[in-house]
Amino acid sequence: MTDAEFLLWVRGPAFTTATFIMCAGLVIRFLEIFLLGRKADLAEARGSAFAGGFRTMFKRSIPDAGSFERSGFTLVSGYIFHIGLFIVIFLFVPHILVFEAATGLSWPGLPSNIIDATNVVTMIALLAVLIHRIKDPVMRMLSEFNDYLVWFVTFLPLLTGYLAFHRVGLSAPMLIGLHILSVELLMVLFPFTKLSHAFTLWMARWYNGAIAGYKGVQS
């Protein structure tokens, strides 16, 4: 397989396969969770479960002051790499074109060198997060293979993206192909690993907020 054929394969059948697995997997995972159901609350409501759930879905992105004090590193590094990932994934013009090809929706992007700089910052933050995971006693105890796998498949597209952007080592078709392939790996693993928290956390926050909101507490 030549480099060009490889690029064509990752853009073609491989991308289609990865998209299929990711989309079908996410729907399956959603139903796997949702269909377990939840008993209706028979206590007289003090507040609105709906408002509480909706509020917590978004409010949980802003931590309380005490958490900032006690879990500062986790929060700051977490913010940096999540925002970095958002910028790199959704605001790089070649990426926007992928979303446009899939959904027909388009939005303005950022200059490529800003994306490049963000990518570097994001990679540094992810490395810091990894070191923290290994060093912090709590995180080390909690961590399992899944957590490191998820870290790796998140880091890989950033790294291959960097190499492709700067054309390090291999031919451009090979580098771009490897980059897309690393994203496909991420897509395939997405529904079946902790990566799916990007979707399930909206459900989790919803339930949390709804349970609290029903009792009149803003969680």
Next chain:
Amino acid sequence: MSGPSFERGYNALKEEIDAPTAAFFSSCVHCGMCAEACLFFTETRDPKYTPIHKLEPLRKVWKQEYTFWGKLGKALGLSRPLTDQDLADWESLVYDSCTLCGRCSMVCPVGNDITYMIRKLREGMAAAGHAPKGLIDATKRAVTIGSPMGVKLPALQAQIRHTEKEYDVKVPMDVEGAEYLCLLSSMEIMNFPEYIGSIARIFKKAKVSWTLSSQAFEATNSGIQIGVSDIAAELVQRIVDVAEELKVKAVISPECGHAYMAIRWDGPNLVGKRFNFKVVHILELLDELRTQGRLKMKDKEARKLTYHDPCQIARRGGVIDQPRNLLNMLADNFVEMPETGKMNWCCGAGGGVSSNERADDLRLKTFARKKAQLDTINVDAIVSACSNCRIHLEEGLEEYHMELPLLSLTETIAEHLAEE
């Protein structure tokens, strides 16, 4: 088949797992932030006290029973199934080092309600015979005697007689058609009988129609703390029966956090039907009386006061503003602790921990968190609205050589009631 067994416990966990549980476990990214929200971790720095870690047995059951890959992994022998030993190993984490305070559930960035799941895990632990001795005994007393502390009706009657004499008030008992059925916690009867006198005086001044019941005076519910819904439902049903029999409009939950949770929020779900009466916390009622102008003070409290939010009343119960309204009515110098209201730190004794002697040392150790909070504000007295919090806080203050009076909000209001 009688007696606890691993199979019964496992089955209970399978029953308990629902969509929120699955969403929570699916979302946990092992960030460890819940550890820093838990006073058992912050005061010991021992990673095993990380809240989400306490749920490991439940997570295993969810994964192996309710996820495709987990089932596959279990079928292929790739993952080890849950064992009775796992439950035994987790017993102290689930019962001794969790007060169901719900602070971790407020902090988790992906929104996991960890406390909600601990409650579920206890259901399996108890059915498998892995509940702590102290809690088992308390639960037995609650069912057989009617009070986890073994308080019987004659003891209450003695306190009532004493109260009626001391305050020249009438304490109504088994009055049909009264507006409110007042519940008590055994701790109030045994440790803080002034509470009975306080509500009697307040209700007399405010002209509230109320009654106690000789059949169901106990508000606390050990069944919830130990995690046996069948028993919890039985205890709630006693109150429901009496409330319906006496045709009251509402039931008043006393100054006790878990009792409020049990009767107000869990009660209808345990007995499986909506109540045809309301349930209010005594603070809710007092605040309502305040807004109606039925609560008149003769003077104000001069001391600098702060308020300790009982977790089940504030964070898990939603009664947050009422005590503050009352305190501002009562005192000019009311100050908040840092991290208060729905973010308050637990006293360290809720969720059955105080009934579990094995946890005594740990419980007192965690008081350091409350001490740190108190050290920042320098108050003359602490006010709270939960006798369990009060007992533990008093113990903690003594242990840490702090001389700080602990007041009941209801009792303090009664002391400052305007004379006729």
Next chain:
Amino acid sequence: MSKDKTLGETLQERGVSRRSFLKFCATTASMMALPPAMIPVIAATLEKLRRPSVIWLSFQECTGCTESLTRSHSATIEDLIFDTISLDYHHTLQAASGSAAEHAREEAMQENYGNYILVVDGSIPGENNGYSTIAGISNKAMLLEVAAGAAAIVAVGSCAAFGGIPKADPNPTGAVSVSDLIKDKPIVNIPGCPPIPAVITGVLVQFLTFGLPELDQLGRPAAFYGNSIHDRCYRRPFYDKGLFADSFDDEGAKKGWCLFKLGCKGPTTYNACATTKWNDGTSFPIEAGHPCLGCSEPDFWDAGSFYKALSTPTEDIGKTAVYAGAAGLIAGAALGASLRARKQSAVKNHERVTIDDLDQES
């Protein structure tokens, strides 16, 4: 024109000044990224060179490569260089035809066996000889025969180098490239559809001066194919700033912004277009406002739409997502129902827990 004259002598005869010859050498040196000190070396080597015999075979091709080489805007030094090799056989350019032409090929092969250069343009069809024969000889047979005596082979154009358009899906003739058939000779690929004329002559100069040039993994001379169009493109700053033409006639297109969104294959295409340009350095496709087609890369014809951005999937992902969602709904509903049933059975198995069931001893 005698074969015995050196290139220097021929150029002198033709009245090419030393200045313009050195300029040619300098241009060639700069294209090969050689230091200026090498210019005299190139000049001296070329001047002393005796005309090597070149046999040019054309198979499944469109003559575009030959056109590219010969239809220069004006007579150039490249033409002269070409005059100074002995082009002994070339369908399109030679005067002889029929058996005389084939005779010329055989004669050249015999005279220079082991020393001549074989230039090929066009791809070679598969087993069915009917697709392309010359004088009754199949392309493959002729290639194998001529290649056997060649010192080296130059595959000119994407067809000879990679199979090109004849090989495009579904490849009806079973076309293959020169390197697919010949494994035992040095092969220099000069891909492009067509290749830049200056690159063809440049490679020949390099070959004659320094011998076999350094090749990349696709057999292309690194000196000319070392950089991607994207890296040398004058519109690159717009890419970096995130300024793109969205259509062929929008404001961005008029302002000369990057053509990535319109499908430009510059980032994955290695060629000298952006620096050497075409028509005597006049322009190149991107400068003319059209995205690079990537014509010098293997399988360029099948590498997705010319007008679809390089980063995008080549297949219909939106549709795939919809199908996947539908499949997920069915599979998920089935899975969810089985999990629900599992939970229901646990609820059914529930044995009422009483206070007698709490103690392990009891």
